[in-house]
Amino acid sequence: MNKNWTFGRKLAFGFAVSSTFLVGIGVAAYWSIYMLVATATSVTHTQRVLEHVTGLLSQMKDAETGQRGFLLTGEPSYLEPFQAASAGATIVLAELRTLTADNPNQQARISQAEALTAAKFSELKRTIELRRAGRADEAIKIVLSGEGKKVMDTLRAVCEQISREERELLSKREAEADATASTAKMTILGGTALCLLFVIAAGFTITGSLTDRLGMAVGHVQSSSAELQAAATQQASGAREQANAMSEISTTISELGVTSRQIAESAQRVAQIAEQTALSARNGESTVEKGQESIAGIRRQTDLVVSHMLDLGRKSQEIGAVLDIVSELAEQTNILAINATIEASGAGEAGRRFAVVAEEIRKLADRVAGATKGIRIQIDDVRSAVNTTVMTTEGGAKAVDLGARQFADVALAFKQIADLVNTTTEAVREIELSTKQQATAADQVRIAVSDVAQATQETETSSTQTLQTASQLAGLSMDLRRLVHPQAV
Structure with missing residues (x-):
């Protein structure tokens, strides 16, 4: 700091440097918060995908339950879970496709899941129609043939692949969030410490300079004030x-x-x-x-x-x-x-x-x-x-x-x-x-x-x-x- 600078210039310089540190800390904090919000949004998106995958499997289980109840009893009331699952599975698959629109691998797996879901519902509808026609033995034979079980096993595998990739994405995004939070903490703490050190040093420097100048001016002020007062x-x-x-x-x-x-x-x-x-x-x-x-x-x-x-x-x-x-x-x-x-x-x-x-x-x-x-x-x-x-x-x-x-x-x-x-x-x-x-x-x-x-x-x-x-x-x-x-x- 130049000794010939005025007191106002010295204060302005100190405030300018301090403000620069504060602006840098604020920008770093804002960027960290922005990244945390973006990561939190991605985590929520991944959790929704996992919930929809679980919901799809639940819908298929409900459809199988309704089909088996109808095959055993012949009562139409047992078909209510099947009908609800038929409509709900279509909605869940459509929402899954929308949620994973930015992931080609997941889009391909969802296409497989759609085909398997359609095949499963086709098998379930065929057995239900045979039971309604009074051909319960043929319907039970289809169930015992294991065709539906193979489709469900394949569908569970595809859903597991979808869930596995989403969980990997979730782990990666959580790690990114932790890293971003750590960087933000270090930036804010380090910047604050540097800002405090600079302010303390500037304070000592300005105080010493002001003391010397005021000491010389005080003598002149005392003599002039006495004459003016009289x-x-x-x-x-x-x-x-x-x-x-x-x-x-x-x-x-x-x-x-x-x-x-x-x-x-x-x-x-x-x-x-x-x-x-x-x-x-x-x-x-x-x-x-x-x-x-x-x-x-x-x-x-x-x-x-x-x-x-x-x-x-x-x-x-x-x-x-x-x-x-x-x-x-x-x-x-x-x-x-x-x-x-x-x-x-x-x-x-x-x-x-x-x-x-x-x-x-x-x-x-x-x-x-x-x-x-x-x-x-x-x-x-x-x-x-x-x-x-x-x-x-x-x-x-x-x-x-x-x-x-x-x-x-x-x-x-x-x-x-x-x-x-x-x-x-x-x-x-x-x-x-x-x-x-x-x-x-x-x-x-x-x-x-x-x-x-x-x-x-x-x-x-x-x-x-x-x-x-x-x-x-x-x-x-x-x-x-x-x-x-x-x-x-």
Whole structure:
């Protein structure tokens, strides 16, 4: 490391080398993890192939079990394992072919397994068909011939070859995973150790260089800080007195400006409220006018209802007169029917039919008289209801007239309120304008004084900060001296 390098360059160099070590360790760790994941995926793939090979043999055993049960009993229910195995074996073989698509040797063995599986199922189906046809002896002969056993033995051998190669691949991949893990551990541990050694060496080197340079600078800082502290003390004392005086003046003018703005804001709010009140009064006046129009309409409708009710009363009286005539005719008809009955009874056998007709006429006259009485009662009820309605409607009309007069009074009051609110609004606006002018003048004075006060405060602040900086600088120089040369303190 060059001695003429600055402190920042030395730190940058140390961080750059440390970061390079860390990046190398990270890349090695990432590559190792990637290889472990790939190896784990391959191991899982191999295990799936082994599971499918075992599943194929299991399916074939189930098929043989179903076939033997059917040959012995003849019950179709024993064929369920055979049927399930027939469909399942095809699926397992297809998945095996997909899983070993990258291995030509395994593809060839799977082709053999497919042919053997087809031959076995053909033999099983042939014996099942013979048993269904009632030729059980022939089916058993085929089983005893050992043809199916040879096929199964060959299939087991092929499956064993497939499993053996997959187990070899599994062992190889597990060995690769172990080797990759070991390499990753060594790389990470070695890189970490080198990185720590370099950081420690760089730390010692940079610390020694920094100590020498700081020792020379501390002396200059101590002498300069003492001079600066004395000058800052005098400047801060004078600036503090001037700042206190200007602060009092600025505070007084600020309070005056705040009071003026509050008065202006209050006047503005009063003006807004007065305008809203005037608007509400005008709206109320419009609403009252609409109410008067609605009451006039109600009055017209009431008069029309009274007129219809009076017409209904007159018509009910006319109906009553007609009912009187009908009742009188019914009584006369009844009397004539009675006389006719008496005359018919005196006429003997010849007047009997006439007596029957007269009796029916009398009954009809009685019904007419009864109906007439019922109608008269209903007409009287209608007449009474009409009279009550007319009286009630007239009372409502009087109430409507009274409401109309009251609405007129309310409308007059709203007009007076609107006039008063307009006058108040104009007065408040004049107050608002005057107050705004006063607030503007106060703001101008306040701004001028505030500028002077701000300049004074800035001077005081600058002096105080200079004094604080000088004090801090003196303390810092002592601290640096303690750090660099503890025995010199």
